[in-house]
Amino acid sequence: MDVSRxxxxxxxxxxxxxxxxxxxVSCAEDERDISxxxxxxxxxxxxxPEIALLQPVASGDVVSMAHALEFATLGLEAQAGCPVTFxxxxxxxxxxxYQVVVEYSEEAVGRLAFELAxxxxxxxxxxxxxxxxxxxxxxxxxxxxxxxxxxxxSIVYAAVARGIPYRRLTEGSMVQFGxxxxxxxxxxxxxxxxxxxxxxxAQDKELTKTLLQSAGVPVPVGRPVSxxxxxxxxAGEIGGAIVVKPQDxxxxxxxxxxxxxxxxxxxxxxxxFKISDEVLVERYLQGHDHRxxxxxxxxxxAARREPPMVIGDGVHTVRELVxxxxxxPRRGTGHATSLTKIRFDDIALARLAEDGLTADSIPxxxxxxxxxxxxxxxxxxxxxxxxxxxxxxxxARAVAAAQMVGLDIAGVDIVCNNVLxxxxxxGGGIVELNAAPGLRMHLQPSxxxxxxxGEAIIANMFEEGDDAxxxxxxxxxxxxxxxxxxxxxxxxxxxxxRVGMTSTDGVYIAGRRIDTGDCSGPKSARNVLFHPDVDAAxxxxxxxxxxxxxxxxxxxxxxxVTNIGAGDxxxxxxxxxxxxxxxxxxxxxxxxxPDVGVAVLNAADPMVARMADSCPGKVTxxxxxxxxxxxxxxxxxxxxxxxxxxxxxxxAEGSFSERLPLSHIPVTANGTIxxxxxxAMAAIGxxxxxxxxxxxxxxxxxxxxxxxxxxxxxxxxxQYRGATLIADYGHNPDAIRALVQAIDAMPTQAGAxxxxxxxxxxxxxxxxxxxxxxxxxxxxxxxxxxxDQCQRGRADGExxxxxxxxxxxxxxxxxxxxxxxxFVAIDTAMAALQPNDICLILIDQVEEALAHIAKRVxxx
Numbered sequence: 001m002d003v004s005r006x007x008x009x010x011x012x013x014x015x016x017x018x019x020x021x022x023x024x025v026s027c028a029e030d031e032r033d034i035s036x037x038x039x040x041x042x043x044x045x046x047x048x049p050e051i052a053l054l055q056p057v058a059s060g061d062v063v064s065m066a067h068a069l070e071f072a073t074l075g076l077e078a079q080a081g082c083p084v085t086f087x088x089x090x091x092x093x094x095x096x097x098y099q100v101v102v103e104y105s106e107e108a109v110g111r112l113a114f115e116l117a118x119x120x121x122x123x124x125x126x127x128x129x130x131x132x133x134x135x136x137x138x139x140x141x142x143x144x145x146x147x148x149x150x151x152x153x154s155i156v157y158a159a160v161a162r163g164i165p166y167r168r169l170t171e172g173s174m175v176q177f178g179x180x181x182x183x184x185x186x187x188x189x190x191x192x193x194x195x196x197x198x199x200x201x202a203q204d205k206e207l208t209k210t211l212l213q214s215a216g217v218p219v220p221v222g223r224p225v226s227x228x229x230x231x232x233x234x235a236g237e238i239g240g241a242i243v244v245k246p247q248d249x250x251x252x253x254x255x256x257x258x259x260x261x262x263x264x265x266x267x268x269x270x271x272x273f274k275i276s277d278e279v280l281v282e283r284y285l286q287g288h289d290h291r292x293x294x295x296x297x298x299x300x301x302a303a304r305r306e307p308p309m310v311i312g313d314g315v316h317t318v319r320e321l322v323x324x325x326x327x328x329p330r331r332g333t334g335h336a337t338s339l340t341k342i343r344f345d346d347i348a349l350a351r352l353a354e355d356g357l358t359a360d361s362i363p364x365x366x367x368x369x370x371x372x373x374x375x376x377x378x379x380x381x382x383x384x385x386x387x388x389x390x391x392x393x394x395x396a397r398a399v400a401a402a403q404m405v406g407l408d409i410a411g412v413d414i415v416c417n418n419v420l421x422x423x424x425x426x427g428g429g430i431v432e433l434n435a436a437p438g439l440r441m442h443l444q445p446s447x448x449x450x451x452x453x454g455e456a457i458i459a460n461m462f463e464e465g466d467d468a469x470x471x472x473x474x475x476x477x478x479x480x481x482x483x484x485x486x487x488x489x490x491x492x493x494x495x496x497x498r499v500g501m502t503s504t505d506g507v508y509i510a511g512r513r514i515d516t517g518d519c520s521g522p523k524s525a526r527n528v529l530f531h532p533d534v535d536a537a538x539x540x541x542x543x544x545x546x547x548x549x550x551x552x553x554x555x556x557x558x559x560x561v562t563n564i565g566a567g568d569x570x571x572x573x574x575x576x577x578x579x580x581x582x583x584x585x586x587x588x589x590x591x592x593x594p595d596v597g598v599a600v601l602n603a604a605d606p607m608v609a610r611m612a613d614s615c616p617g618k619v620t621x622x623x624x625x626x627x628x629x630x631x632x633x634x635x636x637x638x639x640x641x642x643x644x645x646x647x648x649x650x651x652a653e654g655s656f657s658e659r660l661p662l663s664h665i666p667v668t669a670n671g672t673i674x675x676x677x678x679x680a681m682a683a684i685g686x687x688x689x690x691x692x693x694x695x696x697x698x699x700x701x702x703x704x705x706x707x708x709x710x711x712x713x714x715x716x717x718x719q720y721r722g723a724t725l726i727a728d729y730g731h732n733p734d735a736i737r738a739l740v741q742a743i744d745a746m747p748t749q750a751g752a753x754x755x756x757x758x759x760x761x762x763x764x765x766x767x768x769x770x771x772x773x774x775x776x777x778x779x780x781x782x783x784x785x786x787x788d789q790c791q792r793g794r795a796d797g798e799x800x801x802x803x804x805x806x807x808x809x810x811x812x813x814x815x816x817x818x819x820x821x822x823f824v825a826i827d828t829a830m831a832a833l834q835p836n837d838i839c840l841i842l843i844d845q846v847e848e849a850l851a852h853i854a855k856r857v858x859x860x
Contacts, residue, residue, distance in 0.1 A: 001065045001121065002026040008107050008185055011522060012591045013550035014584055017105040018086045022111045023087075024508070027096045029543045031065035044068060044124035048132050051075045059749045064089070066120065068096035068133075073102040073110075076132075080139035082109060091643060092574045093448045099574065136630035144332075151172060151189045155165040155452030161346050162458060162466045165554055170263050177461070178468025179553075180500065180534035181553050189409050190436035198406030199435040204246040205280050208405060208433050216405045217397055218429040219858040220415075222282025228269040233263050234281040241284035241430070244268035246276035257373040258284050258631035267350070281439050284416035285429050289375040290386070292395070292412040292419075293442055293453060294402040295461040299395040300450040302387045302419055303367040308342040308371045308380030312363025318352060319344060319359040322371070330444070331380075338448060342371055342380035379392065383441035383562045386450030393422035401430050409457060409840065411437025445728045468791030469611065470537040471497075472529075472553060473686050474588040475782070477562030478581075479735045480679045481520075483714045484562055487667065487683035495692055497535040500528035503848070504540065504729075505712055507534055516847075521545030525552030539703070543575070551591060558689045559615075560600045560682050564607040582607040590649035600685035602678065603630040603641070622681035622691060624674070626650075640688065642681045649681055649690055658694050660701070667706045672745040673715060675738040676706070708854065713846040715742065718857050722835030727853055731761050733771040739840060749836040755782040756840040757829045759822065762794035769799060770806035777810025781841070782832070786825035786840050788844040823852050830856055 004313050005024040013020065028037045034054070041054055044384045052071045054063050067089045074087040085102040104110025116135045123130035146154055152173040159166050159177050166177050173188040185192040192198070194492070201207055209219045221238060224247060225231040235242045244265060245255040254275035256268035265281075274281045310321035322342050325331070328351040344359065348371040352358060355370070363369050402410035416428025422489040423429070425450045442451045462468055472493070475485050489501045489508070498510040502524040507515035509531055515524065528537050529552070541551065564582050575581050589599045589611045597617030603607040604623040609630045612619045621634045626643035635641050638654040647670075648659040662671035666827035680701060687697040708716040713729035724746075730739050743754070756776050760769040776783060785803050787796075800818055807816055819825035822844055829839055830853075843849035 001031055001118070001527075003118065006111065007548060008104075008110070008548040010107070011550035011552055012192070012554065012587060013164075016086050016090055016103070017407045017554075017591065019107070019110075019550075019568075020086070020101050020103045021106070021114050022109075022776050023069075023100045023114065024092075024322050025066040025098045027065045027068060027098065029096065029236055032064040032489055034065060034068055035062070037065075039067075039127075040124055043127055044121065046074065047124060047130045048075065048120055049089070064098060066122055068124075068705055069114075070100045070122050071101055073100075074112045075133060076116055076120070076139060077102070077104065077109065077113045078111070080113070080136050080143060082106070082113075082139070082143060085833075087817050091110045093576050094236070096203075097166050101323070103619055106146045108146050109139055109658070112142055113139055134364065135557045136693050140583055142181070142306055147311060148175075149188070150443055151437075152186065154439055154443050155186060155457050156188070157455075158452070158454035158458040159468075161455075162462070163469075164458070164462065165467075165469065166531075172265050175460075176530070177548065178535065179472070179529040180470040180601055181498070181532055182468045182470055183466065183530070183532060184468075184853060185611050186457075187462075187636070188436045189439055189457065191408060191457070193408050194435060195406050199257065200218065201405050202407060202410070202435045205247050205432060209282075211404050212401055212430060215400060217401050218406065220283040220285050220429045220431060222280060225269070225279050225281050228266040230277065231265050231269045231281050235259070235265055235307065236282050243282050243284050244272050245280055245282075246272045247278035247280045248276050255666070264288055264354075268272050269668050271347070285427070287415050287417045287426070287428055290414045290416065290419060291383070291441060292398040292401050292408045292414060293437060293439070294407075294412055295453070295456045296408060297399055297403070298456070299387075299390055300453050300456040300671075301385070302390050303383040303445055303448075304374035304419075305441065306382045306384070307373060307375045308348075308382075308594055308691075310342075310363075310369050310371070312365055312367035314362065314365035317360045317362055318369055319367070321349075321363070332344050339382065340378055340380050344371075347372060347853060358414050377438065382446035384720055385442070385445040385451065386452055387442075387838065390419045391421055395424050397430070398599070399691045401433060405433050407433065407435055407790040408460065409437065409613045410434065434543050441564060444771070463822075464497075467556075470486045470529075470534060471690050472556045472692070473536075473538045473560065473802070474541045474551075474553070474556040474810060475538065475560040475562070475682075476541045476588050477544075477560075477602075478585075478673060479730070480562040480682070480734065480736065481542075482710055483667070484679045485538050485540045486687045486711050486714075487701065488560070488678060489703055490537045490704040491683060491687040491692065494700040494703060495696045500531055500534035500537045502539045504542070510786075511813045518542075520778065522552030522628065529553060546584050546587050551587060553591075555593050556588060556597065557593055557826060558598050558600060558686045559688055561589065561601050561602060561611060562607045562679065562682055563605045563734070564761065565605065574810045578607060582611070586611045586614055590614050590616070598685075598689035600689060602682070603628055603634070604659070612614060617675045618689075620685045621683055622678070624677060624681075640685070642688075644677060644681075649684060651684055660698060667701070667704055667711075673742040674745070676715065707738045708850045712850055716850065720830060720839075720857050721860050723832060723833040723837040723839060724859070725830070725839050725841060725853060727841045727850055730842055731772075732764070733768060733775060736772050736775045736842075743779070743838060743840065748838065752838065753782065754780040754827050754835040754838050754840070755784065755832065756780045757784045757786065757825050758803065758842045759786045759788040759825075760799045762799050766802055769802040773803045773806030774809075775839050777807045777813040782815035783807065783813050783817070784824055784825045784829045785816065787820055788822060811854055822849060826852060827856070 007022045009020045013313035034040050070087045071091045077084045082105045084103040088101045090099045120130050177184045182433045212219050225234050242259050243257045254272040259265050289305045291303050326341040331341045398412040411434035413432040417426045418786045439453050442453045475481050485503050490497045492499045501508040502519045504518045506513045507519045507524050520540040522545045594616040599615040600620045603621035620640040624644040631641050638655040642651045647662050662668050668676045716727040718725040
């Protein structure tokens with residue numbers, strides 16, 4: 001078994017909506033049916049008993065080694081606690097070669113599971129040992145390292161429940177919610193509206209106390225100290241028991257409470273000084289430690305915290321009791337579990353010594369043994385939910401404290417007897433404010449019920465009903481994608497929206513190009529959705545990106561598919577037929593918003609029309625012929641269609657209709673360019689689906705001019721010494737046919753000649769390259785063949801030879817030349833032009849070739 005490629009599909013893809021690992025797996029002949037390997041399945045089950053039943057997915061199928069790899073990968077992830085359910089193995093057109101797809105929840109974990117599954121299968125083949133327990137431990141540990149922590153995770157899950165899209169920006173807890181101008185960001189339980197000044201104040205405990213005192217909020221008296229001796233002096237000034245803590249610490253680090261002796265205070269000062277060179281001494285308040293979570297202007301949750309402790313049983317030592325407590329499955333070493341293991345360190349031993357105990361002491365039955373003075377969960381403490389008991393005046397004090405400092409999310413630490421009475425009545429006080437507070441004590445308290453704190457934070461960030469999405473249109477197809485994208489963008493921009501657009505020409509934000517090259521993949525789509533100045537997005541979605549990584553978004557408002565026709569790029573990435581290609585192009589249709597999303601489909605293309613069955617939303621069909629059966633049926637059902645009637649494009653639904661004259665849509669050249677009429681129909685369908693006014697749709701179409709600046713390489717017209725030049729990026733047989741039809745519709749003078757300049761993309765099939773010149777040879781008088789800059793795996797001269805073969809039976813072309821170099825070929829064709837001639841130049845280097853043509857035209 002050989003694995004030649006592993007990909008991470010990070011968005012909805014050819015196989016499912018799940019993120020997944022996709023691998024190309026080659027099996028030797030005996031591995032294509034595991035029954036040919038004696039004892040293999042038994043040995044595999046012996047090593048991994050929990051593996052799913054190895055059985056064929058369809059009657060008559062056999063289970064290959066690739067299937068075993070699939071089941072082993074999914075099983076290892078599931079046993080490690082990952083929420084995965086989807087997997088699939090598909091045989092390719094090559095014998096013994098399979099595509100294995102397995103869902104993952106964390107990419108790194110999915111990749112590791114796949115590698116471990118390979119080792120497991122090989123061990124079963126070789127009858128070698130495999131430690132499945134160790135493998136699962138590695139997966140669990142990695143999963144804990146890379147997955148979102150409980151605080152961030154609770155906020156993300158709340159966003160997902162509301163349909164708000166999210167994306168992790170780092171391997172840590174930095175997350176973006178929403179798209180474009182509607183985006184918001186968090187870092188754990190800190191939002192992009194959390195003031196850096198407020199956070200700085202909260203870290204400075206003395207400044208926090210000063211501000212709270214000025215607002216009349218109860219706080220313990222105290223002051224900063226500069227040395228252990230000064231700390232003892234401050235204790236004398238305060239009187240009674242004191243607390244020593246770092247002035248800018250967190251998570252209870254370096255905090256020691258209930259101190260009365262000089263020795264205790266000096267030791268506590270040393271511990272605090274390790275955390276910060278600024279140390280604070282303040283009065284120790286009697287009572288319980290409470291954490292109040294304030295979000296916006298509301299108390300969302302409250303917990304009473306207890307320090308880490310064990311209860312004696314008269315039999316076991318303190319150390320043994322700690323070990324017993326730490327066996328609780330809720331306790332872990334980090335923050336991923338609801339509780340943290342109690343640490344048996346120097347601080348714990350020192351706390352025991354205060355009570356006259358050691359690690360080997362045996363406490364009496366029922367004796368409470370405190371192992372730390374602070375009650376933080378991060379040091380092994382516990383929490384009891386008391387949210388329902390909070391007195392309104394008590395809550396008001398906590399909210400006032402958060403607002404005085406300026407925190408939109410705050411963990412307010414209060415020491416008091418209980419939360420049932422106002423804070424002043426019981427002599428309690430606020431001892432600390434925390435930015436980015438931990439949420440797990442409220443999500444999974446040790447006792448009591450969890451609180452929906454993630455939902456509260458999302459509700460504070462986004463108005464009710466706001467899913468933080470911007471209008472998103474995805475466009476796929478074989479030909480016309482880029483022009484359709486630009487037409488739709490023009491309509492959207494005419495409504496005042498700042499449009500982010502991706503295409504094979506680059507990435508554009510509000511009309512300004514920020515990236516160049518072919519940007520029709522998921523990375524460019526994500527870049528647009530990341531941009532804060534984007535109010536709407538129109539994304540060209542090419543097959544390559546879908547196969548390579550999946551979509552760059554989870555769903556779209558509108559999916560437009562222009563055509564499939566005879567297809568393009570066939571024979572690549574196991575896409576061998578037009579049917580295969582249509583399945584890839586269909587992915588955007590499958591991922592429109594359920595019920596409210598719209599697929600705008602070409603009814604005249606059978607492959608595209610059939611995509612309607614996969615749409616979870618509504619469908620608008622377009623075609624020039626309204627009597628087409630698909631169009632007629634859709635119209636009879638009262639649904640939306642767009643068609644050509646005379647010199648008008650008509651949008652109709654039920655008894656409603658709207659007419660848009662072709663004379664007002666410049667890209668169609670008054671209706672003479674047929675494929676541009678279809679592109680305009682698709683754009684109209686998208687604008688209609690988004691609910692824009694018809695005046696805005698008209699204005700957007702009227703304002704789009706099909707020149708080299710607004711639509712480079714898309715039927716760009718030039719005048720050169722009385723001849724007409726047409727520059728186009730057409731590079732497949734369907735595009736060539738459409739161009740010939742458009743040129744046939746153009747007015748021509750008697751005796752005018754037609755010439756064409758063409759190369760061929762080396763990554764197409766031989767028959768596709770030949771077919772292009774077969775079409776051109778019957779429509780043009782002279783042909784200039786050139787070899788383009790990149791042969792894409794072809795030998796020198798191989799593409800030119802195929803183009804020559806296509807001209808073998810040409811009915812019209814009599815003059816054929818071969819030129820090395822695109823610009824030389826263009827110059828050769830232009831030099832032979834006479835007034836009224838027409839020259840079609842099929843360009844390869846779009847921008848460079850257009851600039852070259854423009855320069856020659858300017859010089860004429």
